[in-house]
Amino acid sequence: xxxxxxxxxxxxxxxxxxxxxxxxxxxxxxxxxxxxxxxxxxxxxxxxxxxxxxxxxxxxxxxxxxxxxxxxxxxxxxxxxxxxxxxxxxxxxxxxxxxxxxxxxxxxxxxxxxxxxxxxxxxxxxxxxxxxxxxxxxxxxxxxxxxxxxxxxxxxxxxxxxxxxxxxxxxxxxxxxxxxxxxxxxxxxxxxxxxxxxxxxxxxxxxxxxxxxxxxxxxxxxxxxxxxxxxxxxxxxxxxxxxxxxxxxxxxxxxxxxxxxxxxxxxxxxxxxxxxxxxxxxxxxxxxxxxxxxxxxxxxxxxxxxxxxxxxxxxxxxxxxxxxxxxxxxxxxxxxxxxxxxxxxxxxxxxxxxxxxxxxxxxxxxxxxxxxxxxxxxxxxxxxxxxxxxxxxxxxxxxxxxxxxxxxxxxxxxxxxxxxxxxxxxxxxxxxxxx
Numbered sequence: 001x002x003x004x005x006x007x008x009x010x011x012x013x014x015x016x017x018x019x020x021x022x023x024x025x026x027x028x029x030x031x032x033x034x035x036x037x038x039x040x041x042x043x044x045x046x047x048x049x050x051x052x053x054x055x056x057x058x059x060x061x062x063x064x065x066x067x068x069x070x071x072x073x074x075x076x077x078x079x080x081x082x083x084x085x086x087x088x089x090x091x092x093x094x095x096x097x098x099x100x101x102x103x104x105x106x107x108x109x110x111x112x113x114x115x116x117x118x119x120x121x122x123x124x125x126x127x128x129x130x131x132x133x134x135x136x137x138x139x140x141x142x143x144x145x146x147x148x149x150x151x152x153x154x155x156x157x158x159x160x161x162x163x164x165x166x167x168x169x170x171x172x173x174x175x176x177x178x179x180x181x182x183x184x185x186x187x188x189x190x191x192x193x194x195x196x197x198x199x200x201x202x203x204x205x206x207x208x209x210x211x212x213x214x215x216x217x218x219x220x221x222x223x224x225x226x227x228x229x230x231x232x233x234x235x236x237x238x239x240x241x242x243x244x245x246x247x248x249x250x251x252x253x254x255x256x257x258x259x260x261x262x263x264x265x266x267x268x269x270x271x272x273x274x275x276x277x278x279x280x281x282x283x284x285x286x287x288x289x290x291x292x293x294x295x296x297x298x299x300x301x302x303x304x305x306x307x308x309x310x311x312x313x314x315x316x317x318x319x320x321x322x323x324x325x326x327x328x329x330x331x332x333x334x335x336x337x338x339x340x341x342x343x344x345x346x347x348x349x350x351x352x353x354x355x356x357x358x359x360x361x362x363x364x365x366x367x368x369x370x371x372x373x374x375x376x377x378x379x380x381x382x383x384x385x386x387x388x389x390x391x392x393x394x395x396x397x398x399x400x401x402x403x404x405x406x407x408x409x410x411x412x413x414x415x416x417x418x419x420x421x422x423x424x425x426x427x428x429x430x431x432x433x434x435x
Contacts, residue, residue: 033150035209036159039143040166042106042201046136047170048178049113049194050078050376055179055258055276056187058269063187066122068259068392069384074116075255077126079377081112081133082140086373087231087366089134090141098146099209102139106205109135110198117191135198137373140167141366168287168339171280179258180273235356236364239349240371242410246307246345247375248382249403250338253314253396254279255380256387257331264321264393275328279335290340291347299348300414306344307410309337311403318396342372378402 053060057071064071093101112132119125144160151159182190231237253260257279258272267275293302313333320326346368353364379399386398 036147036162038204038208039163043163043166044170045197047167048174051175052178056182057258059182060187069387072255072380072384074125074129076377076380077129078133079373081130082137082373083370085134086137086141086369089138090366099211101142102205105135105139106202110195113195117188140369168284171283176273176277179276183269233357235352239352240367242406243345243371244375245402245406246341247372248378249399250310251376251379252382252399253317256383256395260392265327275331278332282332282335283339286336286340291343294344294347302344303348306337306341308407311400314396315400321393
């Protein structure tokens with residue numbers, strides 16, 4: 001009797017059983033770790049906290065008996081907290097386990113959001129919002145890198161998409177619903193609900209995330225010092241500057257979109273929530289679109305198109321501020337472009353880190369989050385200054401100026417990078433070959 005071919009394995013053999021085990025193992029690998037969905041739940045709460053005040057500026061101003069432009073500083077305070085925590089606290093907590101860091105951020109964020117809901121005046125509100133923002137920036141910086149590590153390199157993109165999917169879901173659904181409920185009821189229960197979502201994420205992390213062993217390469221004091229030094233890398237700071245200017249231009253207009261629509265475009269407060277819904281849904285579309293653009297035409301070109309597009313759109317919001325149809329179109333386009341910029345600018349900054357700071361990918365990601373939030377802070381301040389000097393109808397023009405300047409900065413950086421590449425290529429061609 002001849003021996004069976006090595007490829008012909010009987011169904012009942014041990015090898016068949018091992019193949020079944022391999023299939024089961026592959027199936028387990030294909031399933032995304034459940035804790036990543038808990039990250040997404042927390043990101044949903046963060047998205048609500050950051051953007052809900054935009055739709056409720058008028059309601060909050062009336063409740064606190066202050067001017068609308070002063071309510072915008074609540075957005076600024078939150079963004080400043082996130083700006084500080086994303087790169088700096090990420091480096092300083094490098095010796096902590098990821099679970100410990102994320103639990104701490106969830107507690108800080110929830111406590112800050114609850115304190116904001118109970119604030120009796122603007123000073124208390126600003127302090128509470130800054131504390132909540134500290135949790136926001138550090139959480140997003142850590143969650144994205146942790147999700148990649150848990151999911152593995154083959155599913156890194158999908159893991160990050162799930163985490164930030166919670167953030168865009170807050171924009172698409174949570175913020176419009178909260179805007180409507182806040183206009184009918186009050187803004188305080190909305191902030192209490194945000195704190196509750198934060199605590200739900202905390203308990204999900206507490207019971208659903210395993211305590212991973214510390215990575216020796218990431219937990220030394222030297223690693224923290226290296227991360228802090230990388231924050232000052234001029235190439236990384238230059239890349240983050242483009243993010244700051246792009247979002248400052250966008251949010252100079254968008255921070256005050258609710259009073260702009262009510263006072264200038266002359267639509268009702270209940271209709272504002274529809275505009276917020278349009279913005280949020282198309283923000284989710286833009287997030288996908290920006291990633292595909294960066295893959296197809298390169299991060300530099302994609303970033304240039306998007307940042308220039310932001311400048312054009314907010315300029316159009318100034319030109320057609322009195323037209324409901326025109327504003328609907330421009331609000332939709334602003335949602336697409338503002339969140340198409342997230343993956344494009346992130347990919348660009350990571351690319352800069354690969355060339356100029358190879359061991360600082362985490363810091364680069366934190367700097368982009370910091371740039372995003374500092375841009376929001378700068379934009380809200382710019383909008384408030386514009387309202388106080390020339391009027392609310394000019395916030396779009398002010399935003400266009402900043403985004404246009406960001407476009408010029410990006411063009412200069414791209415030109416220098418191109419000249420450097422040509423110089424390096426020419427040097428390599430001119431070098432004599434060894435015999």
